[in-house]
Amino acid sequence: MSFHGPTLSPVTLGSTPSAFTLWPHPFRQLSPAPSLDFSLSPSFLSRPYRAWLRPPLLPKPRLRPPSPSPLLRLRLQAGLFSAPGHSRRSQRRPRGLELAMGLPEERGRSGSGSRNESGSREEAGAGDRARSWSPPPEVRRSAHVPSLQRYRELHRSSVEEPREFWGDIAKEFYWKTPCPGPFLQYNFDVTKGKIFIEWMKGATTNICYNVLDRNVYEKKLGDKVAFYWEGNEPGETTQITYRELLVQVCRFSNVLRKQGIRKGDRVSIYMPMILELVVAMLACARLGALHSIVFAGFSAESLCERILDSSCSLLITTDAFYRGEKLVNLKELADEALEKCREKGFPVKCCIVVKHLGRAELGMGASPSQSPPIKRSCPDVQGKLKEKSKRVRPQISWNQGIDLWWHELMQEAGDEFEPEWCDAEDPLFILYTSGSTGKPKGVVHTVGGYMLYVATTFKYVFDFHAEDVFWCTADIGWITGHSYVTYGPLANGATSVLFEGIPTYPDVSRLWNIVDKYKVTKFYTAPTAIRLLMKYGDEPVTKHSRASLKVLGTVGEPINPEAWLWYHRVVGAQRCPIVDTFWQTETGGHMLTPLPGATPMKPGSASFPFFGVAPAILNESGEELEGEAEGYLVFKQPWPGIMRTVYGNHARFETTYFKKFPGYYVTGDGCRRDQDGYYWITGRIDDMLNVSGHLLSTAEVESALVEHEAVAEAAVVGHPHPVKGECLYCFVTLCDGHTFNSTLTEELKKQIREKIGPIATPDYIQNAPGLPKTRSGKIMRRVLRKIAQNDHDLGDTSTVADPSVISHLFTHRCLTIQ
Secondary structure, three states: OOOOOOOOOOOOOOOOOOOEEEOOOOOOOOOOOOOOOOOOOOOOOOOOOOHHHOOOOOOOOOOOOOOOHHHHHHHHHOOHHHOOOOOOOOOOOOOOHHHHOOOOOOOOOOOOOEEOOOOEEEEEOOOOEEEEEOOOHHHHHHOOOOOHHHHHHHHHHHHHOHHHHHHHHHOOOOOOEOOOOOOEEEEOOHHHOOOEEEEOOOOEEOHHHHHHHHHHHHOOOOOOEEEEEEOOOOOOEEEEEHHHHHHHHHHHHHHHHHOOOOOOOEEEEEOOOOHHHHHHHHHHHHHOOEEEEOOOOOOHHHHHHHHHHHOOOEEEEEOOEEEOOEEEOHHHHHHHHHHHHHHOOOOOOOEEEEOOOOHHHHOOOOOOOOOOOOOEOOHHHHHHHHHHHOOOOOOOOOOOOOEEEHHHHHHOOOOOOOOOOEEOOOEEEEEEEOOOOOOOEEEEEEHHHHHHHHHHHHHHHOOOOOOOEEEEOOOOOOHHHHHHHHHHHHHOOOEEEEEOOOOOOOOOOHHHHHHHHHOOOEEEEOHHHHHHHHOOOOHHHHOOOOOOOOEEEEOOOOOOHHHHHHHHHHHOOOOOOEEEOEOOOOOOOOOEOOOOOOOOEOOOOOEOEOOOOOEEEEOOOOOEOOOOEEEEEEEOOOOOOOOOEEOOOHHHHHHHHOOOOOOOEEEEEEEEEOOOOOEEEEEEOOOEEEEOOEEEEHHHHHHHHHOOOOEEEEEEEEEEEOOOEEEEEEEEEEOOOOOOOHHHHHHHHHHHHHHOOHHHOOOEEEEOOOOOEEOOOOEOHHHHHHHHOOOOOOOOOOOEOOOHHHHHHHHOOOOOOO
């Protein structure tokens, strides 16, 4: 059956963002599509990372160097970014198509530089030199996008004609019913009404069907390995095929249905990196329930807060797990969270528990299709397993009438489950991210647009091919794990590695051992992990082959050039392109990124926008800056993976992302564009911290500190950290009668771990009898950041009510490491 929308002239996109409608692309109502080849038609975290985020060898700049976030903010407020470029608000017509799309203008390259032996291009400047690494020829030959020119053509098409571009990609998925109305409708301008984004509204599909059933029955990938699971111990391994994963998901869908879960219900998942986590989230998607995954490193308080905010009907958790040498009694934390929920008037009636540490007691066979999958021991690590067997297995408390064992429920469940067909704009999941107000935001992503975007970004950013083995080291509790451990790879029929452990256990060569073990071809990790492993030198890396690696990636925060160069030289042996990706929980997938076969790489730069993404840089007045510029990073039009709302608080969604600059999505990040059009993320502009790639709210940490009876007032700022990128430096003012000592310091750290989680544990806590404040009583965090970094260049302090406070804090500051 064919579907044809109304015959209308396409809307021409102008340079000024506004509410508009694109009419439907006439994609077919598909009987199961013949393939999942996302080929396109020919019409195709933190403060600024300071000085080291600049390219190491930069052409003579026209702009001043990047500065810490407070200074960036002051410069923005002063309108100092209008000089490098000029306003586009006062000149509505674009100078050219590339500028309208956020791309640089084409530049002639003849005679601009020479190419050295490693394939990099070196350009001479007046006293400075710029360096970029071209894609290796062997990568370009097989790349989906083999040249920068081809990238420009595809990007131009995707921004000018999003209906045709994404409509062609939509044809490769199965849709139960087609889109009956406009293919895309949206409003980014709060002055014109409610903010909304709708892609293919009215079309129905199921993302679980598209990532599993289609791969098994239509693409004949049933026997292909979906995941190699690598446990905390090197000898704990298993694998699961697409067919086996489909059976497990259908069984658990039946389990959830039997427990009363229906379409639209919310299910909280609090689990380590085990296969049951993937099964649980896909089962929720299959029956149309929203999964809300909470990182297993978060505290009981954090879990409780998220359950309450989204009114979750059911919790799925695990008995316990080891992370390196550390035992985490997850069931105990889950019980504590559920008790807090009961105390606040919201009792959760069912908790399903995976027996993870106690699997051996179940006496199951070796088949991964059984539940839970048994761990297969490797002969060369038997000694280590015997040592591990002596570890403590915690006693698991059991709440009769609430707690149910996963394996017992699965034994009774059927192997088939008809998917719930969902509207493309139905919510798929909620994922909480820190907010500047201290209360986490429940980011909502929807079925259709998210599916298209993560599948497409995965294919092109990692240049995925059928024979690849992909490994994203992120935890599924973060958006990176949602998009590039689960949904993106499975939508492309990929084989992935799922890793429960940490990079340094049992030794610092663990990652490279796994790369060789599974012949990983595409590897995606965080700059924090790279900087951590750099400390141990090259030998733990180079003693392993790593010959299978073809593409490397980074995610979570900007990578400093020193770490980029080490990653390229040592890990990639100077033959693997690096995709340094910028995106957010809110964006669903990559926004700025190199493409392996097309983009010359600059260390530390996220380079150019992905397909469908139209970035701009604004000054404080909301004027678009052209050419070399620095200011606020915004996006001018929607892409399919954009979040749709904050769960239960649409007003907060509008205020956070659209109110400051009507007509644009505001990222909250500062950005610089260089003379070649490359984008450089300079860090968060709001009061957020980026610790090991995870955003933390200063307000949330300060709130946890002042809950302690000894603390009258607290202020938290970021401090550079050689491994984590940024760490927490806390100033606390004590109540009368309390003494600042090491015992109190440990109590405060413990309180933050319990209230937020270990990731938020401060590195430094300083006693502050007074805090620098304006005469109106506002804490001057700009000054506190200077004190934390022992930087006496304070700028204007004329508004400080008591200057003697600053001198005292400098004198008694903590001894820090850079």
